[in-house]
Amino acid sequence: MPTFPSVEWFDAIRQLVNNDDSFRRLGTVDARVGVKVGDKLYELTFEAFECTGAKEITENDLRDLDFWLEQSPEEWREMLESIKQHGSADLKYTLNTIDLSRPDGFAKSFDGYKRDAFYRFNQSLQQFFDASAKIDTKFAAGAPA
Amino acid sequence: MPDDAAAPAIEIPPDLAERAKAAGWPEDLLVMLLGRGAQPSDLTRYMSMGVTAEQVRGFIAQQDTGGGNGAPTTQLDLSWMHVPTEWGTRAKPTKKGLTLEAINIGRYGDIPDVWEFKTEMPRGAVAVPGVEAMGYTIYEKQELWSDNAAALYEEAIQRRWRPATDIAWDSLQPLPDDLERAICQICTHFSEKGQLEADIIAGWEPELSYGYHEVKLYLATVIFEGARHAEVFRKRALANGGGLGIQSTGWGFRSATDARNFTEFIAVQMVLQDSFTLTQYGFCEAFFPHAAEKLLFRLAMQDKARHVAYGIAHLKYVLLHRPERRLELQRYLDKGETMLCWDDKDTATREAFAILLAGGKDNIQQGLQMYDLMRGRQVRQYLDRLDWATLDRRKHLTPALRPYLPAEEAAPARG
Numbered sequence: 001m002p003t004f005p006s007v008e009w010f011d012a013i014r015q016l017v018n019n020d021d022s023f024r025r026l027g028t029v030d031a032r033v034g035v036k037v038g039d040k041l042y043e044l045t046f047e048a049f050e051c052t053g054a055k056e057i058t059e060n061d062l063r064d065l066d067f068w069l070e071q072s073p074e075e076w077r078e079m080l081e082s083i084k085q086h087g088s089a090d091l092k093y094t095l096n097t098i099d100l101s102r103p104d105g106f107a108k109s110f111d112g113y114k115r116d117a118f119y120r121f122n123q124s125l126q127q128f129f130d131a132s133a134k135i136d137t138k139f140a141a142g143a144p145a
Numbered sequence: 146m147p148d149d150a151a152a153p154a155i156e157i158p159p160d161l162a163e164r165a166k167a168a169g170w171p172e173d174l175l176v177m178l179l180g181r182g183a184q185p186s187d188l189t190r191y192m193s194m195g196v197t198a199e200q201v202r203g204f205i206a207q208q209d210t211g212g213g214n215g216a217p218t219t220q221l222d223l224s225w226m227h228v229p230t231e232w233g234t235r236a237k238p239t240k241k242g243l244t245l246e247a248i249n250i251g252r253y254g255d256i257p258d259v260w261e262f263k264t265e266m267p268r269g270a271v272a273v274p275g276v277e278a279m280g281y282t283i284y285e286k287q288e289l290w291s292d293n294a295a296a297l298y299e300e301a302i303q304r305r306w307r308p309a310t311d312i313a314w315d316s317l318q319p320l321p322d323d324l325e326r327a328i329c330q331i332c333t334h335f336s337e338k339g340q341l342e343a344d345i346i347a348g349w350e351p352e353l354s355y356g357y358h359e360v361k362l363y364l365a366t367v368i369f370e371g372a373r374h375a376e377v378f379r380k381r382a383l384a385n386g387g388g389l390g391i392q393s394t395g396w397g398f399r400s401a402t403d404a405r406n407f408t409e410f411i412a413v414q415m416v417l418q419d420s421f422t423l424t425q426y427g428f429c430e431a432f433f434p435h436a437a438e439k440l441l442f443r444l445a446m447q448d449k450a451r452h453v454a455y456g457i458a459h460l461k462y463v464l465l466h467r468p469e470r471r472l473e474l475q476r477y478l479d480k481g482e483t484m485l486c487w488d489d490k491d492t493a494t495r496e497a498f499a500i501l502l503a504g505g506k507d508n509i510q511q512g513l514q515m516y517d518l519m520r521g522r523q524v525r526q527y528l529d530r531l532d533w534a535t536l537d538r539r540k541h542l543t544p545a546l547r548p549y550l551p552a553e554e555a556a557p558a559r560g
Contacts, residue, residue: 027304028241030296048240094439096446097431100522112529113457119423119450120300123443 003138004080005037010044010054016131017051023131024049029124031117034061034068037076040140041068044128046121051128066117067109069095071102077139080132088130095126161185168192174201181205182274186261191271196229203227228271241303245295245359258286260356268356281354287466288407291458295359297451301366306444308377313437317385320434323506328433329382330390330497336378337393338422342414342452343371345401349410363455367415370448377441393494396487400480408463412474413481415456420530421485423449424523425498432501453530461534475541482543489545517549524549 002009017023029046034057036042043065045053062068071079075098082093091097099106099118109115118125155176157165165175170192178188178201191201204227236248249256253269260268263278283289320328346368353361382389401418404410426449430442463470489495495516496509502519503512524546531538539554 028300030300091434091436091439094430094443096427096443097439100427100431111533112526112531113454113533115529116450116454119427119446120454122446123440126443 001136001138003140004076004132005035005040005042005140007042007054007056009137010035010042012135013128013131014044014051014054016134017128020127020131023124023127026124026127029121031067031121032065033117033125034065034070036068036070037140038073046124063110065109066111066114067107069106070108071098071106073140080129080137083130083133084137087133089126095129096122155179158185161188164189164192168198170198170201174198177205184261184272184274187272190261191229195231200227200229204229230269230271241299244299245362246299249295256286256290256359257356260284260286260354262355265355268358279355280351282352283407284354284356286357287463289353289357289360289459290462291360291455292462293454293458294357294363297455298359298363298366301363301370301448301451304447305369306373308373308380308441311444312377312380312441314380314384316437317435319386321505323500324434324504325385325387326390327497327500328385328438329387330493331429331501332378332382333390334393334491334494334497335422335425336375336382336389338398338418339371339374339376339378341371341398341402342419343368343375345410345414346371349407352407367452367455370452373448374445377445381438381441390497391493394488394491396490397485400477400484404477408459408470408474409477411456411459412477415452416460416530416534417478417481417485417527419449419452419456420527421523423453424519424526428498428502428519432504457530457534460531460536464535471536474536475538478538479541479543482546486543486545520546521549525551528554 002012028048029051030048031046033044033046034041035044041057041059041061043053043055043057043061044051079089079093079098083089089095092101095106095118107115107118109118157172157175157179161175162172165172165188170188175188179185204224231252234251234253236243236250239247256268261284262272263281264272264276265279266272266276319325346364350361350364350368353364355361379389397418401410401414404413423446426442426446430439430446433439433442460474463474495513498519499509499512499516500506501512502515503509524542528538528542528550539550542550
């Protein structure tokens with residue numbers, strides 16, 4: 001059972017969406033997306049019809065990304081557990097809804113143009129995280145049960 | 146009077162003569178071509194493509210023997226098979242398939258700063274003298290170009306969706322009357338906006354010359370997406386026991402419909418208006434009550450974000466290549482923002498948003514506060530995008546929008 005957050009966990013989701021025809025049918029995605037969970041940072045690379053890579057990065061790498069999704073470990077856990085429970089994001093936990101519910105936003109970027117990749121590929125990103133309903137996730141120590 | 150006395154002397158422009166010498170084209174060939182009506186710019190282009198004098202003579206000879214007016218002849222022509230374009234091109238598919246960018250290779254990838262042909266000739270083809278002009282009015286690259294147009298076209302084609310079947314319309318549940326009325330009013334507004342954007346862009350397409358097909362093709366997808374949005378919001382208004390609401394006041398639209406040049410239109414419609422609409426779609430995704438509607442808005446956001454991406458990249462291109470247009474652009478946005486704020490006189494849509502955001506009419510005052518929060522986000526995201534295009538708008542923002550700036554960014558009013 002992969003632990004969230006970890007490269008192993010993101011790779012498990014990558015495998016799922018890259019083999020999912022419905023993800024491909026959503027169309028091409030070209031974006032470098034960060035995921036920030038507390039002080040842990042990861043980069044997901046989307047290219048054409050696939051998520052081609054997941055790796056751990058540092059704060060210095062954030063400027064190279066189109067945008068990153070940032071919330072506390074507790075909030076990530078809440079979101080992913082809701083997805084697991086409902087099979088996909090329920091009304092309160094879509095990426096966009098979370099973004100609007102946070103005063104500082106959830107999708108962040110240093111660049112007003114590149115941040116719009118969050119909107120341009122929104123359904124593909126939603127489906128990526130929704131795919132986590134298909135795996136069992138162990139949460140890293142520090143996040144409350 | 147002898148014929149040769151009436152024929153005007155053919156003068157070879159000195160720069161053409163110089164290029165011809167370098168390309169190995171003899172003077173008599175130039176005289177013959179110019180005498181047949183060829184334009185010096187066309188000839189220069191063929192020379193730069195590496196077309197030889199021999200190829201030109203062969204092409205002309207075949208046209209002379211096989212051309213002509215009247216009914217098609219039974220005799221084969223085949224002169225077109227010797228057309229002196231760049232031959233042997235073999236574009237390779239990418240991970241995304243054979244994209245527009247993938248075929249922009251060799252001479253076919255040369256995108257001139259000024260397009261010199263007035264006909265529908267595809268870029269890279271050979272012009273035929275005498276073809277009637279098409280009446281295009283936009284021939285300069287800086288007037289319409291954005292570096293992302295080809296990629297956005299492919300993205301739009303790949304990420305298209307089908308409102309009739311992609312949205313689970315039969316999953317909608319009956320809503321309280323005030324909420325259904327608010328949703329139907331908002332959808333009426335969005336449907337009207339979608340149709341209008343399609344109509345205005347369709348009006349601009351015949352103005353854009355053929356040399357910049359990437360932009361023409363991308364804008365064709367925007368027209369289709371305008372139609373899709375007109376369709377999908379009309380469908381939502383009519384799918385759950387409600388109906389259409391009242392039309393918009395149309396103030397905000399006027400600055401787009403009245404734009405007198407293409408960049409003005411793009412600044413007002415695809416940067417300002419579409420940027421604000423994108424934020425509204427985002428709030429609708431968060432506050433519409435059904436999963437089907439949230440999917441609808443996520444898909445609509447994708448389309449709208451591409452429109453903004455084209456618009457803002459065009460402004461950046463203009464400012465990079467024609468920095469003297471900076472003040473001109475600020476003035477278009479002055480006008481556009483003022484007209485957009487007049488749209489707040491459209492109480493129906495504003496109140497409908499307030500009811501949606503508050504979850505019902507009983508909390509409409511709270512909803513109006515949330516409407517202001519939405520307006521603040523619209524302003525911030527619009528300014529962030531303009532920053533990327535190198536246009537600092539904070540000091541120029543129309544007074545009605547200035548209260549929505551973060552305190553540290555609020556600038557004194559213009560003198």
